Amino acid sequence: MKKRILTGLQPSGTLHIGNYFGSLKPLIDLMGQEDNEVLLMVADYHALTSLRDTAELKTNIYNIVRDYLAAGVDPKKVILFRQSDNQDHMELGWILNCLVTVPFLMQAHSYKDKVAKGLEPNAGLFTYPMLMAADITLYNTDIVPVGEDQRQHLEYTREAVTKFNNAYGKILKEPKELIVAGVGVVPGTDGQKMSKSYKNTIPFFGTHEETQKAVMSIVTDSSGDRPVNVYNIHNVIYRALGKSQDELDALYHEHAGKYKVLKDILVDDIEIVIGGMREKRAQITDDEIRHILKDGAARAKAISNTMMQKIRAAVGITL
Ligand code: AMP
Ligand code: TRP
Numbered sequence: 525m526k527k528r529i530l531t532g533l534q535p536s537g538t539l540h541i542g543n544y545f546g547s548l549k550p551l552i553d554l555m556g557q558e559d560n561e562v563l564l565m566v567a568d569y570h571a572l573t574s575l576r577d578t579a580e581l582k583t584n585i586y587n588i589v590r591d592y593l594a595a596g597v598d599p600k601k602v603i604l605f606r607q608s609d610n611q612d613h614m615e616l617g618w619i620l621n622c623l624v625t626v627p628f629l630m631q632a633h634s635y636k637d638k639v640a641k642g643l644e645p646n647a648g649l650f651t652y653p654m655l656m657a658a659d660i661t662l663y664n665t666d667i668v669p670v671g672e673d674q675r676q677h678l679e680y681t682r683e684a685v686t687k688f689n690n691a692y693g694k695i696l697k698e699p700k701e702l703i704v705a706g707v708g709v710v711p712g713t714d715g716q717k718m719s720k721s722y723k724n725t726i727p728f729f730g731t732h733e734e735t736q737k738a739v740m741s742i743v744t745d746s747s748g749d750r751p752v753n754v755y756n757i758h759n760v761i762y763r764a765l766g767k768s769q770d771e772l773d774a775l776y777h778e779h780a781g782k783y784k785v786l787k788d789i790l791v792d793d794i795e796i797v798i799g800g801m802r803e804k805r806a807q808i809t810d811d812e813i814r815h816i817l818k819d820g821a822a823r824a825k826a827i828s829n830t831m832m833q834k835i836r837a838a839v840g841i842t843l
Contacts, residue, residue: 527559528561528562528563528665529560529562529667529668531668532564533565533566533588534568535581536570536575538725538730539587539588540720540725541710542719543671544728545707546672546704546708547671548591550702550704552595552596552597554667556601561603562603563603563605563663564604566607566817567656569613572648573646589813589816590813591729594804594808599819599820603820603824605821607659609820610825612658612662612831612832615832616662617651617657619658619688619835619839620657620687621654624654624683624684629654632652632653633673634652634676654684656677657680657685661696662831663827663828664827664831666699667701667702668699672703672717673709678699685698692838695834706759707760710757711753712725713725713742713753715756728798729798732791732795735791735795739794750780751786755772755776758772758789758790765797
Protein backbone atom coordinates (compact mmCIF):
# COMPACT_ATOMS: atom_id res chain seq x y z
CA MET A 525 0.00 0.00 0.00
CA LYS A 526 1.26 3.44 -0.94
CA LYS A 527 1.63 5.90 1.90
CA ARG A 528 -0.24 9.12 1.37
CA ILE A 529 1.51 12.32 2.41
CA LEU A 530 -0.26 15.69 2.46
CA THR A 531 0.52 19.16 3.65
CA GLY A 532 -0.85 22.63 3.08
CA LEU A 533 0.38 26.18 3.43
CA GLN A 534 -1.77 29.27 3.66
CA PRO A 535 -1.24 31.87 0.93
CA SER A 536 -1.37 34.59 3.55
CA GLY A 537 2.10 36.08 3.17
CA THR A 538 5.59 35.42 1.87
CA LEU A 539 7.20 32.00 2.26
CA HIS A 540 9.91 32.17 4.93
CA ILE A 541 12.78 29.93 5.91
CA GLY A 542 10.71 28.38 8.74
CA ASN A 543 7.93 27.32 6.35
CA TYR A 544 10.41 25.84 3.92
CA PHE A 545 12.40 23.78 6.42
CA GLY A 546 9.45 22.92 8.68
CA SER A 547 6.98 21.67 6.11
CA LEU A 548 7.92 22.09 2.46
CA LYS A 549 11.34 20.45 2.45
CA PRO A 550 10.20 17.37 4.42
CA LEU A 551 7.43 16.96 1.83
CA ILE A 552 9.86 17.37 -1.07
CA ASP A 553 12.19 14.80 0.50
CA LEU A 554 9.34 12.27 0.55
CA MET A 555 8.29 13.12 -3.02
CA GLY A 556 11.04 11.10 -4.64
CA GLN A 557 10.21 7.85 -2.90
CA GLU A 558 8.26 5.41 -5.05
CA ASP A 559 5.89 4.05 -2.46
CA ASN A 560 4.60 7.50 -1.53
CA GLU A 561 1.74 9.46 -3.02
CA VAL A 562 2.20 13.12 -2.22
CA LEU A 563 -0.36 15.95 -2.16
CA LEU A 564 0.42 19.61 -1.64
CA MET A 565 -2.40 22.06 -1.10
CA VAL A 566 -2.70 25.81 -1.32
CA ALA A 567 -4.89 26.42 1.74
CA ASP A 568 -6.66 29.46 0.32
CA TYR A 569 -9.91 29.06 2.26
CA HIS A 570 -7.80 29.01 5.43
CA ALA A 571 -6.16 32.28 4.40
CA LEU A 572 -9.59 33.97 4.46
CA THR A 573 -9.53 33.69 8.25
CA SER A 574 -6.86 36.40 8.36
CA LEU A 575 -6.71 38.08 4.96
CA ARG A 576 -9.41 40.31 3.51
CA ASP A 577 -7.77 41.82 0.46
CA THR A 578 -8.88 40.51 -2.94
CA ALA A 579 -5.80 41.45 -4.94
CA GLU A 580 -3.37 40.36 -2.26
CA LEU A 581 -4.90 36.92 -1.85
CA LYS A 582 -4.91 36.36 -5.59
CA THR A 583 -1.27 37.41 -5.90
CA ASN A 584 -0.31 35.28 -2.91
CA ILE A 585 -1.86 32.19 -4.49
CA TYR A 586 0.26 32.59 -7.64
CA ASN A 587 3.31 33.36 -5.54
CA ILE A 588 3.03 30.38 -3.26
CA VAL A 589 2.68 27.99 -6.19
CA ARG A 590 5.70 29.65 -7.78
CA ASP A 591 7.56 29.12 -4.49
CA TYR A 592 6.61 25.44 -4.35
CA LEU A 593 7.73 24.81 -7.91
CA ALA A 594 10.98 26.73 -7.57
CA ALA A 595 11.74 24.95 -4.29
CA GLY A 596 11.65 21.63 -6.13
CA VAL A 597 8.05 20.40 -6.05
CA ASP A 598 7.59 18.33 -9.21
CA PRO A 599 3.94 18.55 -10.32
CA LYS A 600 4.29 15.19 -12.06
CA LYS A 601 5.15 13.51 -8.80
CA VAL A 602 2.98 15.66 -6.52
CA ILE A 603 -0.73 16.45 -6.74
CA LEU A 604 -0.47 20.21 -6.40
CA PHE A 605 -3.88 21.78 -5.95
CA ARG A 606 -5.89 24.61 -4.49
CA GLN A 607 -8.25 23.88 -1.61
CA SER A 608 -10.98 26.09 -3.12
CA ASP A 609 -10.98 24.01 -6.32
CA ASN A 610 -12.43 21.08 -4.40
CA GLN A 611 -15.66 21.72 -2.48
CA ASP A 612 -15.41 18.36 -0.70
CA HIS A 613 -13.20 20.15 1.85
CA MET A 614 -16.05 22.45 2.79
CA GLU A 615 -18.59 19.67 3.00
CA LEU A 616 -16.51 17.38 5.20
CA GLY A 617 -15.41 20.37 7.27
CA TRP A 618 -19.06 21.11 8.03
CA ILE A 619 -19.79 17.50 8.97
CA LEU A 620 -16.82 17.47 11.34
CA ASN A 621 -17.87 20.80 12.86
CA CYS A 622 -21.14 19.14 13.78
CA LEU A 623 -19.26 16.44 15.71
CA VAL A 624 -17.03 18.57 17.96
CA THR A 625 -17.99 20.99 20.68
CA VAL A 626 -17.33 24.68 21.17
CA PRO A 627 -15.39 24.08 24.45
CA PHE A 628 -13.15 21.61 22.59
CA LEU A 629 -12.36 24.14 19.84
CA MET A 630 -11.80 26.80 22.49
CA GLN A 631 -8.77 24.87 23.76
CA ALA A 632 -6.87 25.26 20.47
CA HIS A 633 -3.53 27.00 21.12
CA SER A 634 -3.32 28.36 17.62
CA TYR A 635 -6.73 30.07 17.95
CA LYS A 636 -5.88 31.47 21.37
CA ASP A 637 -2.45 32.71 20.20
CA LYS A 638 -3.88 34.39 17.12
CA VAL A 639 -6.62 36.14 19.10
CA ALA A 640 -4.07 37.17 21.73
CA LYS A 641 -2.04 38.76 18.92
CA GLY A 642 -5.03 40.83 17.94
CA LEU A 643 -6.51 38.80 15.09
CA GLU A 644 -10.29 39.07 14.83
CA PRO A 645 -11.88 35.97 16.40
CA ASN A 646 -14.10 35.29 13.39
CA ALA A 647 -16.02 32.02 13.24
CA GLY A 648 -13.81 30.79 10.39
CA LEU A 649 -10.72 31.15 12.54
CA PHE A 650 -12.48 29.34 15.36
CA THR A 651 -13.59 26.34 13.30
CA TYR A 652 -10.36 26.24 11.27
CA PRO A 653 -9.10 22.99 12.90
CA MET A 654 -12.06 21.06 11.48
CA LEU A 655 -11.46 22.40 7.97
CA MET A 656 -7.86 21.28 8.36
CA ALA A 657 -9.05 17.87 9.62
CA ALA A 658 -11.20 17.63 6.49
CA ASP A 659 -8.25 18.59 4.24
CA ILE A 660 -6.29 15.70 5.69
CA THR A 661 -8.85 12.94 6.09
CA LEU A 662 -10.54 13.43 2.70
CA TYR A 663 -7.47 11.87 1.11
CA ASN A 664 -6.94 9.03 3.60
CA THR A 665 -3.70 10.74 4.53
CA ASP A 666 -1.10 8.82 6.54
CA ILE A 667 1.55 11.47 7.13
CA VAL A 668 1.39 15.27 7.44
CA PRO A 669 4.73 17.14 7.37
CA VAL A 670 4.34 20.28 9.48
CA GLY A 671 6.14 22.49 11.97
CA GLU A 672 5.76 22.06 15.72
CA ASP A 673 3.01 24.73 15.87
CA GLN A 674 0.68 22.40 13.99
CA ARG A 675 1.09 19.42 16.34
CA GLN A 676 -2.13 20.17 18.19
CA HIS A 677 -4.06 20.48 14.92
CA LEU A 678 -3.08 16.91 14.15
CA GLU A 679 -4.33 15.86 17.60
CA TYR A 680 -7.58 17.66 16.81
CA THR A 681 -7.77 15.81 13.51
CA ARG A 682 -7.39 12.46 15.24
CA GLU A 683 -10.05 13.45 17.74
CA ALA A 684 -12.42 14.35 14.90
CA VAL A 685 -11.67 11.00 13.24
CA THR A 686 -12.56 9.17 16.46
CA LYS A 687 -15.78 11.14 16.84
CA PHE A 688 -16.74 10.49 13.23
CA ASN A 689 -15.89 6.79 13.29
CA ASN A 690 -17.70 6.24 16.59
CA ALA A 691 -20.81 7.87 15.18
CA TYR A 692 -20.83 6.46 11.65
CA GLY A 693 -18.46 3.48 11.38
CA LYS A 694 -14.77 3.21 10.62
CA ILE A 695 -14.35 5.35 7.52
CA LEU A 696 -11.80 8.06 8.30
CA LYS A 697 -8.12 7.30 8.83
CA GLU A 698 -6.03 8.68 11.70
CA PRO A 699 -3.09 10.66 10.32
CA LYS A 700 0.29 11.24 11.96
CA GLU A 701 2.28 14.45 11.96
CA LEU A 702 5.85 14.43 10.65
CA ILE A 703 7.84 16.99 12.62
CA VAL A 704 11.48 16.75 11.60
CA ALA A 705 13.90 17.02 14.54
CA GLY A 706 15.89 20.24 14.48
CA VAL A 707 13.54 22.11 12.15
CA GLY A 708 10.20 21.83 13.97
CA VAL A 709 10.68 25.35 15.30
CA VAL A 710 13.01 27.38 13.10
CA PRO A 711 13.93 30.50 15.08
CA GLY A 712 13.43 33.98 13.72
CA THR A 713 15.67 37.03 13.82
CA ASP A 714 14.68 37.73 17.45
CA GLY A 715 15.22 34.15 18.63
CA GLN A 716 11.48 33.40 18.95
CA LYS A 717 9.77 31.02 16.51
CA MET A 718 10.03 32.46 13.00
CA SER A 719 6.55 33.68 12.13
CA LYS A 720 5.13 36.35 9.87
CA SER A 721 3.03 37.63 12.75
CA TYR A 722 6.16 38.26 14.83
CA LYS A 723 7.81 40.19 11.97
CA ASN A 724 11.00 38.21 12.56
CA THR A 725 11.21 36.30 9.30
CA ILE A 726 13.92 35.73 6.76
CA PRO A 727 12.10 35.43 3.43
CA PHE A 728 12.93 32.28 1.53
CA PHE A 729 12.93 33.91 -1.89
CA GLY A 730 14.02 37.36 -0.86
CA THR A 731 16.39 39.32 -3.06
CA HIS A 732 20.01 39.32 -1.98
CA GLU A 733 19.43 42.71 -0.33
CA GLU A 734 16.35 41.47 1.54
CA THR A 735 18.21 38.43 2.83
CA GLN A 736 21.09 40.62 3.90
CA LYS A 737 18.81 43.08 5.66
CA ALA A 738 17.01 40.30 7.54
CA VAL A 739 20.24 38.58 8.58
CA MET A 740 21.80 41.85 9.75
CA SER A 741 18.71 42.41 11.91
CA ILE A 742 19.26 39.14 13.83
CA VAL A 743 19.42 40.12 17.47
CA THR A 744 22.80 39.42 19.05
CA ASP A 745 23.79 39.89 22.63
CA SER A 746 27.26 40.38 23.99
CA SER A 747 27.10 37.76 26.70
CA GLY A 748 29.46 35.36 24.94
CA ASP A 749 31.60 34.79 21.86
CA ARG A 750 28.85 33.02 19.99
CA PRO A 751 25.80 34.94 18.72
CA VAL A 752 23.22 32.30 19.62
CA ASN A 753 20.42 33.54 17.34
CA VAL A 754 22.73 33.69 14.32
CA TYR A 755 24.14 30.26 15.15
CA ASN A 756 20.70 28.63 15.48
CA ILE A 757 19.54 29.87 12.09
CA HIS A 758 22.90 28.97 10.55
CA ASN A 759 22.51 25.47 11.95
CA VAL A 760 19.35 24.94 9.89
CA ILE A 761 21.04 26.27 6.75
CA TYR A 762 24.11 24.11 7.35
CA ARG A 763 21.98 20.96 7.40
CA ALA A 764 20.51 21.94 4.04
CA LEU A 765 24.06 22.26 2.72
CA GLY A 766 24.85 18.77 4.02
CA LYS A 767 27.36 20.13 6.52
CA SER A 768 27.67 18.93 10.10
CA GLN A 769 27.20 20.73 13.38
CA ASP A 770 30.90 20.07 14.14
CA GLU A 771 31.82 22.05 11.05
CA LEU A 772 29.52 24.85 12.16
CA ASP A 773 31.03 24.81 15.66
CA ALA A 774 34.50 25.05 14.10
CA LEU A 775 33.38 28.05 12.02
CA TYR A 776 31.95 29.85 15.05
CA HIS A 777 35.08 29.03 17.03
CA GLU A 778 37.32 30.40 14.28
CA HIS A 779 35.35 33.66 14.16
CA ALA A 780 34.56 33.94 17.86
CA GLY A 781 33.27 37.40 18.73
CA LYS A 782 33.14 38.55 15.06
CA TYR A 783 29.39 38.84 14.66
CA LYS A 784 29.46 40.76 11.40
CA VAL A 785 31.75 38.19 9.74
CA LEU A 786 29.49 35.34 10.87
CA LYS A 787 26.40 37.13 9.59
CA ASP A 788 28.10 37.71 6.21
CA ILE A 789 28.89 34.00 6.00
CA LEU A 790 25.27 33.18 6.86
CA VAL A 791 24.06 35.44 4.02
CA ASP A 792 26.43 33.66 1.62
CA ASP A 793 25.25 30.25 2.80
CA ILE A 794 21.58 31.19 2.38
CA GLU A 795 22.47 32.36 -1.14
CA ILE A 796 24.01 28.95 -1.88
CA VAL A 797 20.81 27.21 -0.78
CA ILE A 798 18.36 29.43 -2.69
CA GLY A 799 20.34 31.07 -5.49
CA GLY A 800 19.51 28.51 -8.19
CA MET A 801 15.92 28.22 -7.04
CA ARG A 802 15.43 31.97 -7.32
CA GLU A 803 16.44 31.90 -10.98
CA LYS A 804 14.07 29.03 -11.65
CA ARG A 805 11.30 30.91 -9.87
CA ALA A 806 11.58 33.91 -12.17
CA GLN A 807 10.85 31.74 -15.21
CA ILE A 808 7.56 30.24 -14.03
CA THR A 809 4.61 31.85 -15.82
CA ASP A 810 1.04 32.43 -14.59
CA ASP A 811 -0.22 30.21 -17.41
CA GLU A 812 1.93 27.35 -16.25
CA ILE A 813 0.59 27.80 -12.72
CA ARG A 814 -3.04 27.78 -13.87
CA HIS A 815 -2.40 24.67 -15.91
CA ILE A 816 -0.73 22.83 -13.01
CA LEU A 817 -3.51 23.77 -10.56
CA LYS A 818 -6.22 22.63 -12.97
CA ASP A 819 -4.57 19.28 -13.41
CA GLY A 820 -3.96 18.98 -9.64
CA ALA A 821 -7.60 19.79 -8.86
CA ALA A 822 -8.84 17.01 -11.15
CA ARG A 823 -6.48 14.48 -9.57
CA ALA A 824 -7.34 15.58 -6.02
CA LYS A 825 -11.09 15.40 -6.73
CA ALA A 826 -10.75 11.91 -8.18
CA ILE A 827 -9.49 10.75 -4.78
CA SER A 828 -11.78 12.77 -2.54
CA ASN A 829 -15.01 12.17 -4.47
CA THR A 830 -14.89 8.44 -3.73
CA MET A 831 -14.24 9.17 -0.09
CA MET A 832 -17.03 11.77 0.03
CA GLN A 833 -19.55 9.30 -1.39
CA LYS A 834 -18.77 6.88 1.44
CA ILE A 835 -19.01 9.69 3.97
CA ARG A 836 -22.37 10.92 2.67
CA ALA A 837 -23.80 7.41 2.70
CA ALA A 838 -22.54 6.83 6.25
CA VAL A 839 -23.97 10.11 7.51
CA GLY A 840 -27.34 9.60 5.81
CA ILE A 841 -27.31 12.47 3.36
CA THR A 842 -27.91 10.27 0.31
CA LEU A 843 -31.27 9.14 -1.00
P1 AMP B 1 2.00 29.04 8.03
O1 AMP B 1 2.81 30.02 7.29
O2 AMP B 1 1.75 29.41 9.44
O3 AMP B 1 0.77 28.66 7.26
O4 AMP B 1 2.87 27.72 8.14
C1 AMP B 1 3.01 26.80 7.08
C2 AMP B 1 3.81 25.60 7.55
O5 AMP B 1 5.12 26.01 7.98
C3 AMP B 1 3.19 24.86 8.75
O6 AMP B 1 3.40 23.48 8.60
C4 AMP B 1 3.96 25.40 9.91
O7 AMP B 1 3.98 24.51 11.00
C5 AMP B 1 5.34 25.57 9.32
N1 AMP B 1 6.10 26.60 10.03
C6 AMP B 1 5.75 27.90 10.20
N2 AMP B 1 6.69 28.56 10.92
C7 AMP B 1 7.65 27.63 11.23
C8 AMP B 1 8.87 27.69 11.94
N3 AMP B 1 9.30 28.83 12.49
N4 AMP B 1 9.59 26.57 12.06
C9 AMP B 1 9.16 25.41 11.50
N5 AMP B 1 8.03 25.29 10.79
C10 AMP B 1 7.27 26.38 10.66
N1 TRP C 1 -2.95 25.00 9.39
C1 TRP C 1 -1.79 25.01 8.54
C2 TRP C 1 -0.95 26.27 8.89
O1 TRP C 1 -1.44 27.25 9.35
C3 TRP C 1 -2.13 25.03 7.08
C4 TRP C 1 -2.95 23.85 6.69
C5 TRP C 1 -4.26 23.87 6.30
C6 TRP C 1 -2.54 22.49 6.66
N2 TRP C 1 -4.68 22.61 5.99
C7 TRP C 1 -3.67 21.75 6.19
C8 TRP C 1 -1.35 21.86 6.95
C9 TRP C 1 -3.59 20.37 6.05
C10 TRP C 1 -1.30 20.47 6.82
C11 TRP C 1 -2.41 19.73 6.37
O2 TRP C 1 0.20 26.26 8.63
